[in-house]
Amino acid sequence: MKSTFRQSMACLHTWTGLLPGWFLFVIFLFGTIAYYQQEISHWMRPEIESGPVSARALDGADAILRQRAQGAGSWTIAIPDGRGGDGFTVSWAKPGAAWGDRTQVMLDPQTGAETAPRDTRGGFFLYRMHFDLHYMPVMWARYLVSLAALAMLVAIVSGIITHKKIFADFFLLRFGKGQRSWLDAHNVTAVMALPFYLMITYTGLVSLLFTLFPWAISASFPSEQAYYKAAFPSAPAAEVSSGPAPVMPLRDLVSRVNHAVPGYKAGYVTVNNPGSAGATLDAYPQYDEFGGARGSVHLDAVTGKVLAVPPAAGGATTTQRVMIDLHAGRFSGWGLRLLYFVSGLFGTVMVGTGLVLWTVKRRTRLPDPDRPYFGFWLAERLNIAVITGTPAGIAAYFLANRLLPHDLEQRADWEINSLFMVWGGVLVWAMARPARRGWVEGLSACAALFAAVPVINALTTPRGLVASLMRGDLLFAAFDLSMLATAALFAFAAWRVLTRRAKVPPRRTPREARGAFA
Amino acid sequence: MMHIPALLLNLAGLALLLVAMSKHQHDWLRRKLPAAASRNLRAGGFTLLGLAFLVSVAGLGWLEGTLAWFGWLTVAGIATVAANTNRERIQRWGARP
Known part of the structure; x- marks a missing residue:
């Protein structure tokens, strides 16, 4: 079976992509949002004005x-x-x-x-979730994130080798062709921002350097504390x-x-x-x-x-700093920040389309599509739960920020719990429903929750969309408008799944089933 | 404000690279261009991408300019793909009296 190098790379790409894939989707999504963590924090603390400290x-x-x-x-x-x-x-x-x-x-x-201002962790939580996760010790989370990032790097390189026609199919995206369309979408989002993915994955690993390579410290210093004392006197x-x-x-x-x-x-x-x-x-x-x-x-x-x-930094420290800065993009102005964000979104879509592709490809080969084997069933449900549940949870986090009473004990924690409660709810829902219905309902729930954010904002604060536009508050207006745009995208996706799947019966031609790609 | 010229130059460059490929020539131009014309289009495309890089670097410095160039190249690439995917719709719209 794995007779050629490319086939073995395709196999490697499939499994290093799938198993940590749900996790990578979450890391990518939170990391992308974290490029706007301070703007989000500002929106989540509507009581204070922002700007440099005078x-x-x-x-x-x-x-x-x-x-x-x-x-x-x-x-x-x-x-x-x-x-x-x-x-x-x-x-x-x-x-x-x-x-x-x-x-x-x-x-x-x-x-x-x-x-x-109200008690909230604001955008900072979304940033920390990117690498520290939640409800678990930070070090465990970082080991998990490190492993996922390593798998990502392997998946990128093996994916490049597997992709036969990077240049011939550079501009190719064909809709309405089932599995072929998913492969096209995965390829296009992967190729178009490939330099970003390589950069972000490698520099992400560098930012976890001492988690992955503690020996760099233990070889030269008696303890980790001794190293930090020398590096940061x-x-x-x-x-x-x-x-x-x-x-x-x-x-x-x-x-x-x-x-x-x-x-x-x-x-x-x-x-x-x-x-x-x-x-x-x-x-x-x-x-x-x-x-x-x-x-x-x-x-x-x-x-x-x-x-x-x-102390003046040495070559190694400077290299590490430059890489971490390149990853976090804190230096960037509005233009570069937007590009970081857009590239991150493409990355999220790339991981998402890859996950869906795995099930679309295998669905055509199922003996009985209504009763798939357990691994397929689980992968499909996890796809729904992660791809629609994570954004739904984030929308719920924003809604909880506006709806929870200000004097609630541990209010900031309850905002975070709201995120995971909605996410968990979508997971349970996805397990219980037929896959197609699950997709439509998950996507619709995202659309409804994101559309609710500007509405609830206008009802609970004096800084609704109209008021923000009138006073020229671009940040608040942009936040509300991007919530509406996100809602529209999810609604469009739900509509597409609902209508397109009904028309096209599952393809079973052997040629389609034997796609060129793992 | 180097962002807009950088995006437009990248977009124009990728559009030239697109029509330099014979399979897209058939779709967009309804004929296959001679090899020399395709070569010229390809050279023109890469020249425009290079110009976009120079504009970015001139405006934002080596570091941010390079990052911005890659970023706008990604955005321009997605825009080109979107145009190519919706080619029939665009051509119908363009052919309307």
């Missing part, structure tokens, strides 16, 4: 910390970048208190006034200075941090022992500069003297 807001944070956080062991200030969304927050804890017992206050990034031990001394104004401290290293933009600032003469400051940068510094800048928080700047 000097006035820094003064506001300074005043709050001085008035309300006297005697605290440390202050932290999280400064979002210009895309905003994640809020400008300060927090503090009494000396000796646990990290979890910190008091946290969110401020308006423009005015510095205290705000209390912590603050030099503060001189033991007794007596009280005021911390320099926050605005000046931030400005000194930003001038200590060219191009540095403070993103996460900790002031240790504020109010004492030995107060120090550690600042970590925002990550929106390509290949920029990742280490921290340390200052004397009383005098503002620079104590340490990040």
Whole structure:
């Protein structure tokens, strides 16, 4: 059977594509959405205005910390970048208190006034789901994601070898031809964004480098902590200075941090022992500069003297940083971000069409299509549950953000639970229904849920689509419009499955069944 | 604002590459072009893709320019495929009086 190299590659492609395929679909979809995580966070916190943190807001944070956080062991200030969304927050804890017992206050990034937006993890959760999953320890999730990414790389390379006519069929997409159409769609989405897939899969593996290759650290360092200590040195031990001394104004401290290293933009600032003469400051940068510094800048928080700047990165570290930045695209402006997003969507469609192709191809060979063998039945149900259930869950996450009461205990967790409840519901539904009905109903459910998002937004906040367009709020308007566009796409897909399948009987010609592709 | 010229040049380049292929010539032009004409079309197509790359890099620098070029090439590729798939519809629409 596997007589030629290409046939063995086709077999490899089928199984490295199928088994982790459902998982890859989820990773691709969440990763794609994560390119807009801050915009999503902004939409999910309609109470706050977004934008870069102003000097006035820094003064506001300074005043709050001085008035309300006297005697605290440390202050932290999280400064979002210009895309905003994640809020400008300060927090503090009494000396000796646990990290979890910190008091946290969110401020308006423009005015510095205290705000209390609804409790949500916003787009950040969708980003973390991309590689940390949920309801499981982070390390397990990362091993799973690493394995899936490795399989993806194998599937890409074996897929290139398997695809006989990359150039001859470069522009070919024929609809209405059953299995051939699915193969065309899989090929076209795979070939058109192939450089992106290679880049994103390889750099994704690089971002999980130490999960996959812990030996790189253990060969040269006694422990992982020792490596991180060497790579990201912590603050030099503060001189033991007794007596009280005021911390320099926050605005000046931030400005000194930003001038200590060219191009540095403070993103996460900790002031240790504020109010004492030995107060120090550690600042970590925002990550929106390509290949920029990742280490921290340390200052004397009383005098503002620079104590340490990040060590110059070596070749290997710089390579790793550049690859991770290439993967995450945080540096990109609106144009590049859109391209990252579009390429990611094609990737999601590529994985989805590949999964469907597996069942379409085998359906023609089933002795009795109404009673398939278990593996086929499972693959078909998982296709429905993953391809329609994941987007449905994401729509439910957005809806829960608008519908859950603001004073609900652990509200942010319930938003996430809503996502998985709807997803699980679609899974159960898909198991119970005939496959064709399952597809139509799953796709229709997605269309209905996404269409509901702008409606519920308009009913529960003063920032509905019409209001956003009137006040020229492009971000909110674009979010609502993209929800409607997504709903329309799912409705179209549901309509196509409903009408086309009814007309064309399952093809059983031997030539079709023996497709050129595994 | 290098994005729009980069997209248009990529689109034009891929369109030329499409009609440089004999099987698509039959569909789009209803005749097969001589080999020399196909060669010229292919060369023209690649030249336009190269121009798109230069425009992207001139506007956004080597790094972002390269990324943007690949990205718009993908978008232009999907647009070309969509046009090719809907060829009959486009030709009917174009032939309307």
